[in-house]
Amino acid sequence: MAHSFTNVAANRPPTPPKGPATAAVAPAGQTPPQVTKFEVRDLSFFYGATQALFSVNLSIPQQSVTALIGPSGCGKSTFLRVLNRMNDIIEDTRVLGTALLEGIDIYGPLVDVVALRKRVGMVFQKSTPFPKSIFDNIAFGPRIAGVRDKAVLAETVETSLVRAALWGEVKDRLQDSALALSGGQQQRLCIARALATNPDVLLMDEPASALDPASTARVEDLIFELKQNYTIVIVTHNMQQAARVSDSTAFFYNGKLIEFGDTRQLFTKPREQQTEDYITGRFG
Amino acid sequence: MSPEPLPVRTASSAGLLAKRFTLQRVIERIIRGLLFLCALVSIVTTLGIVIALLAETVIPLPSTGGSRPFFQDVSLWTFFTDTQWSPNFAGDQQHFGILPLLCGTFLIAGIAAMVGLPIGILSAVYLSEYASPRVRSVIKPVLELLAGVPSVVYGYFALTVITPYVLRPIFQNGLGLTVDIYNALSPGIVVGIMILPMVCSLSEDALRAVPRSLREAGYALGSTKYDVSAKVVLPAAVSGIIASFLLAVSRAIGETMAVAMAGPNLPRFTLNPLSGGQTMTSFIASISMGETPIGTVEYKSMYAVALCLFCITLAMNVISQWVMRRYREAYQ
Amino acid sequence: MTAPPIPPAAQPDWLTAGKREGRVFSTLCWLSTWSSVAILAVLLSGIIYQAWGWLDWQFLTSFDSQRFPAKAGILAGLWGTFWTILITILVAVPVGVGAAVYLEEFGRNDRLSRIIQVNLSNLAGVPSIVYGILGLTAFSRMFGLFGEQGLIKTTGIRWLGLDIPLPFGNTVVAGALTLALMILPVIIVASQEALRAVPPSIRHAALALGATKWQMVSHQVLPAALPGIMTGVILAISRAMGEAAPLILVGATTFVLYAPGDISSLSDIKDNPTGLLKAPFDTFTVMPIQIFNWAQQAKADFREHVAAAGIVVLLAMLLLLNATAIIVRNRSQRKMKY
Numbered sequence: 029m030a031h032s033f034t035n036v037a038a039n040r041p042p043t044p045p046k047g048p049a050t051a052a053v054a055p056a057g058q059t060p061p062q063v064t065k066f067e068v069r070d071l072s073f074f075y076g077a078t079q080a081l082f083s084v085n086l087s088i089p090q091q092s093v094t095a096l097i098g099p100s101g102c103g104k105s106t107f108l109r110v111l112n113r114m115n116d117i118i119e120d121t122r123v124l125g126t127a128l129l130e131g132i133d134i135y136g137p138l139v140d141v142v143a144l145r146k147r148v149g150m151v152f153q154k155s156t157p158f159p160k161s162i163f164d165n166i167a168f169g170p171r172i173a174g175v176r177d178k179a180v181l182a183e184t185v186e187t188s189l190v191r192a193a194l195w196g197e198v199k200d201r202l203q204d205s206a207l208a209l210s211g212g213q214q215q216r217l218c219i220a221r222a223l224a225t226n227p228d229v230l231l232m233d234e235p236a237s238a239l240d241p242a243s244t245a246r247v248e249d250l251i252f253e254l255k256q257n258y259t260i261v262i263v264t265h266n267m268q269q270a271a272r273v274s275d276s277t278a279f280f281y282n283g284k285l286i287e288f289g290d291t292r293q294l295f296t297k298p299r300e301q302q303t304e305d306y307i308t309g310r311f312g
Numbered sequence: 313m314s315p316e317p318l319p320v321r322t323a324s325s326a327g328l329l330a331k332r333f334t335l336q337r338v339i340e341r342i343i344r345g346l347l348f349l350c351a352l353v354s355i356v357t358t359l360g361i362v363i364a365l366l367a368e369t370v371i372p373l374p375s376t377g378g379s380r381p382f383f384q385d386v387s388l389w390t391f392f393t394d395t396q397w398s399p400n401f402a403g404d405q406q407h408f409g410i411l412p413l414l415c416g417t418f419l420i421a422g423i424a425a426m427v428g429l430p431i432g433i434l435s436a437v438y439l440s441e442y443a444s445p446r447v448r449s450v451i452k453p454v455l456e457l458l459a460g461v462p463s464v465v466y467g468y469f470a471l472t473v474i475t476p477y478v479l480r481p482i483f484q485n486g487l488g489l490t491v492d493i494y495n496a497l498s499p500g501i502v503v504g505i506m507i508l509p510m511v512c513s514l515s516e517d518a519l520r521a522v523p524r525s526l527r528e529a530g531y532a533l534g535s536t537k538y539d540v541s542a543k544v545v546l547p548a549a550v551s552g553i554i555a556s557f558l559l560a561v562s563r564a565i566g567e568t569m570a571v572a573m574a575g576p577n578l579p580r581f582t583l584n585p586l587s588g589g590q591t592m593t594s595f596i597a598s599i600s601m602g603e604t605p606i607g608t609v610e611y612k613s614m615y616a617v618a619l620c621l622f623c624i625t626l627a628m629n630v631i632s633q634w635v636m637r638r639y640r641e642a643y644q
Numbered sequence: 645m646t647a648p649p650i651p652p653a654a655q656p657d658w659l660t661a662g663k664r665e666g667r668v669f670s671t672l673c674w675l676s677t678w679s680s681v682a683i684l685a686v687l688l689s690g691i692i693y694q695a696w697g698w699l700d701w702q703f704l705t706s707f708d709s710q711r712f713p714a715k716a717g718i719l720a721g722l723w724g725t726f727w728t729i730l731i732t733i734l735v736a737v738p739v740g741v742g743a744a745v746y747l748e749e750f751g752r753n754d755r756l757s758r759i760i761q762v763n764l765s766n767l768a769g770v771p772s773i774v775y776g777i778l779g780l781t782a783f784s785r786m787f788g789l790f791g792e793q794g795l796i797k798t799t800g801i802r803w804l805g806l807d808i809p810l811p812f813g814n815t816v817v818a819g820a821l822t823l824a825l826m827i828l829p830v831i832i833v834a835s836q837e838a839l840r841a842v843p844p845s846i847r848h849a850a851l852a853l854g855a856t857k858w859q860m861v862s863h864q865v866l867p868a869a870l871p872g873i874m875t876g877v878i879l880a881i882s883r884a885m886g887e888a889a890p891l892i893l894v895g896a897t898t899f900v901l902y903a904p905g906d907i908s909s910l911s912d913i914k915d916n917p918t919g920l921l922k923a924p925f926d927t928f929t930v931m932p933i934q935i936f937n938w939a940q941q942a943k944a945d946f947r948e949h950v951a952a953a954g955i956v957v958l959l960a961m962l963l964l965l966n967a968t969a970i971i972v973r974n975r976s977q978r979k980m981k982y
C-alpha cells in the first residue's frame with residue numbers, strides 16, 4: 029500500500045516524444061535530452077532573518093512537468109514564487125544566488141518584473157477569479173498588456189479556454205459572473221486566465237488540493253496535455269499526483285533540495301535515504 | 313486535437329529587459345505622485361488650522377495692516393483669570409477674561425454628559441449583552457438616524473419644544489423657578505441626545521471586543537446575566553468606554569448650532585442651568601455674524617477663543633486615543 | 645392512599661438575592677435603549693406637526709421674506725446648498741479617494757503614512773467651527789495676501805472667462821472648500837476600509853498576471869471597493885449638507901433673496917447661461933442657515949412653523965441620500981456573494 033504510487037510511476041506510459049521545437053530527435057524508446065528552461069544556481073532565500081532556502085541548484089527542463097514535493101514548510105512554495113518573483117511583494121525578503129530563465133538572470137537590475145510575470149504564469153492553490161465576467165477575467169492579462177482590439181481579445185479568450193478544457197462548458201455564458209462557476213471550473217478558469225498572456229512557463233501551487241477527486245482528475249489530464257507546449261512546475265503535497273503527472277521530481281526538505289531526477293527513477297529507486305524515508309511515509 | 317506547439321523563444325525576443333522610460337511607466341509615476349499629494353492634503357489641513365488659529369492671536373496677518381496680535385494686547389494671565397468677558401464694551405468696561413465662556417461651555421457639556429453618557433452606556437450594554445438580533449436590527453438604524461440629524465434641527469427642538477413645553481411647565485409653573493428663554497438646560501439636553509449614538513456605538517464596540525471566554529468563565533461560575541454583564545464584561549471594557557466618554561464630551565464642547573440657537577447669548581459666570589452663560593462656540597458664531605470690524609481687538613478675541621477651544625478638544629482626543637492604545641494590549 | 649404533596653423546595657436567600665438587582669439593571673438598560681426610539685419619534689412627530697400646512701409648493705419655490713411668514717420660501721437655500729455641495733463633492737471625493745489609495749496601496753508602511761493616519765484621527769475630532777476659522781482665514785481672507793490692503797494688491801482675476809474674486813470672500817467656493825476639508829477625513833477612512841476589504845488574493849492574482857501596481861489598483865481593487873467607497877462618500881455628503889457653523893464663519897449670509905448666479909430655475913439656465921459660471925463665485929446661503937435664521941426671528945410663525953417646514957425639506961433630502969447609500973451597500977453585497 030505504501031508503495032502504490034511507485035507502481036503508478038512505474039506503470040505510466042513513457043512520455044510521448046516532444047514536438048519539433050527541440051533540437052534532438054529521439055531515437056525510438058528513449059526520452060530525448062532535455063533543454064533547460066529555468067536554471068537555478070546556489071539560490072538562497074530569506075524572510076527577514078529566517079533563511080527559507082539553502083543553496084538550491086536545479087535545472088528545470090523545457091516542455092515537461094516538474095513536480096516539487098516535500099513536507100509542509102520545506103520551502104517548495106517559496107521556491108516556486110522565486111521563479112516569477114512573487115516574493116517581491118512580501119516585505120523584507122532577500123534573494124542570494126541566481127535564477128536564470130533561458131540564460132537571463134531574472135533578478136538582474138535591468139529585468140522588468142511585469143514582463144517576467146507575463147512569461148511565467150502562476151495558478152494559485154485556492155482559485156481566485158476576479159469578481160467580473162468570465163470573459164473579463166481571461167481578457168485581463170492581454171488588456172493590461174495593451175491589447176485593445178476586440179476581435180483579438182475574443183480570439184485569445186477562446187483559445188485560452190480551449191487550452192484549459194473549459195470552452196465547451198462556458199462558451200454560451202462568457203458574460204456571466206465568474207463567481208457562479210463551480211470550484212473545479214473556477215480553477216480551470218484561472219488556468220485559462222494564466223494562459224491568456226501567452227506564457228511559456230506555468231507555475232502551479234497545489235492547483236488541485238482544494239478540489240474534489242473528479243475535478244482533480246480533470247486538472248491532471250489538463251496538465252498532461254499542456255506540457256506539450258508549456259514548461260510546467262507544480263508544487264504538490266500529494267505524491268500520487270506527482271507520480272501520475274510529472275516527468276521530473278524535486279524533493280525538498282527543510283529548505284534544501286535533497287534530490288532531483290526523473291520521476292520514475294526517484295519513486296522506484298531514490299538515491300538519497302531521506303527521499304526514500306519520505307516517499308515510504310516514514311515522516312511528513 | 314491539442315493546440316499547435318509554440319515556437320521556442322530566445323532571450324532577445326523575450327522582452328524581459330526593462331524599458332525604463334515607456335509612456336506607461338512615466339504615467340504611472342505621475343499618478344503615484346498625484347496620489348501622494350492627495351495624501352498630503354490632510355497634513356496641509358492641520359497646518360492650515362494651526363496657522364489660522366495662531367494668526368491674529370500670535371502672528372499678525374498682512375491684511376490687518378500689521379496691527380498687533382491678540383496676545384500682545386491681552387496678557388495670557390488676564391485672559392485666563394479675569395472673570396468678566398465683555399469684548400464689545402468700551403474703555404475699562406472691556407474685559408477679556410475667558411472664565412465665563414469656559415463656565416458656560418462646561419455647564420452645557422456637563423448637562424449633556426449627564427444625559428448622554430448613562431443612556432449611551434446602558435443602551436450599549438443592552439445591545440451587546442441582552443438584545444436579540446431582531447431588536448438590534450431595529451435599534452441600530454434608529455441610532456444612526458439620531459446621529460445623522462443636523463444640529464440645527466436639535467437647536468430648533470430645544471428652543472421651540474423643550475424650553476416652552478418641557479422646562480417651563482416643570483420648573484417655572486411647577487416649581488416657581490425662572491427659566492430664561494435661552495438657558496443652558498435645554499441645549500444641554502439636546503446635545504446629550506446628539507452624543508448618545510456616539511457613546512453607544514463606541515461602547516458597544518468595546519463591549520463586543522471583550523473575548524467570549526471571559527463571559528463563559530463567568531457563567532460557568534454560576535453567575536447571572538446581570539453579574540456577567542455588569543461585573544465582568546463592563547469592567548473589562550472600561551478603557552474603551554472611557555475613551556468613548558472623552559470623545560463624546562469633546563464633541564459636546566465643540567457643538568455650535570444647538571447652543572447658538574437655544575443657549576444663552578450673554579457670558580455669565582453661573583452654574584444655574586436654568587439661565588447659564590454663553591459658550592465659546594456661541595461667542596465665535598455671534599462675533600462672526602455681527603458687525604465687529606476686522607482688525608479690532610474684539611474681533612481678534614474670536615480667534616483667541618477658537619484657539620482655546622481647539623486646544624481643549626485636541627487634548628481630550630489625544631488622551632482618548634492614548635487610553636485606547638494603552639489598555640488595548642490587555643487582550644492581545 | 646395518596647402521599648401528601650411534596651412542599652416546593654424553599655429558595656435559599658443566596659440564590660434569589662441577585663435577581664432583583666439584575667432585573668432593575670436589565671430594565672434600566674432596556675429603557676435606555678428604547679428611549680432613543682421614543683426620542684426620535686417625538687422629535688420627528690413634533691417637527692412634522694409644526695410644519696403641517698406650511699410646507700407647500702410655494703415654500704419650495706419662493707425666496708425668503710422678512711415680514712411675511714406665509715410668503716417665505718427656501719429657494720435660495722436649495723440652490724445655495726446645491727452649488728455648495730456640488731463643488732464640495734468635486735473637490736473632496738477625488739482627493740479623499742486618492743489619499744486612501746495612496747495610504748493603502750502605495751505607502752503601506754511608510755513612516756509618513758503612519759503620521760498621516762494619526763493626523764486623520766485628530767482631524768476627525770476637530771469641532772466644525774474650527775474648520776470655519778480655517779475656511780475664514782485660508783479661503784475667505786486668504787491670509788491677507790490679496791485684497792486692497794494685501795501684499796498683492798488685486799481684488800480679483802479674470803481667468804477663462806470667469807471673474808474670480810481674490811480673496812474668495814464669502815462666496816460659494818470658500819464655503820465649499822471649507823466643507824471639503826471637513827469631510828475629507830471621513831471619506832479617507834471609509835475608502836481605506838473599503839480598500840482593505842478587497843481580499844489580498846485578488847491583488848496577488850492580478851500581479852501574477854503581469855499587472856503593474858497601478859493596473860492592479862485601477863482594474864481590480866478600486867472597482868471591487870467602489871460600493872464601499874460610495875457608501876462612505878454619500879454619508880460624508882449628508883454630513884456636509886447639514887452643517888451651518890463653518891459656513892457662518894466663512895460668511896454665508898442669513899437673509900438672501902437670490903440664488904447664486906441668479907439661477908433659480910431651469911429656464912434661468914437657458915436665458916442666462918453665464919450665470920452658471922458666476923454662481924460659484926457669488927454670495928450664498930444654505931438650508932441649515934436659513935433654518936437657523938428663521939428660528940431666531942421674533943415672530944412665532946417664523947420661529948415655529950417656517951423653520952419646521954425648512955427642517956422637513958432638509959431631513960427629506962438627507963433621508964433620500966442615506967436610503968441611496970443603503971441600497972448601494974445592499975446591492976453590492978449581493979453581487980460579491982455567489
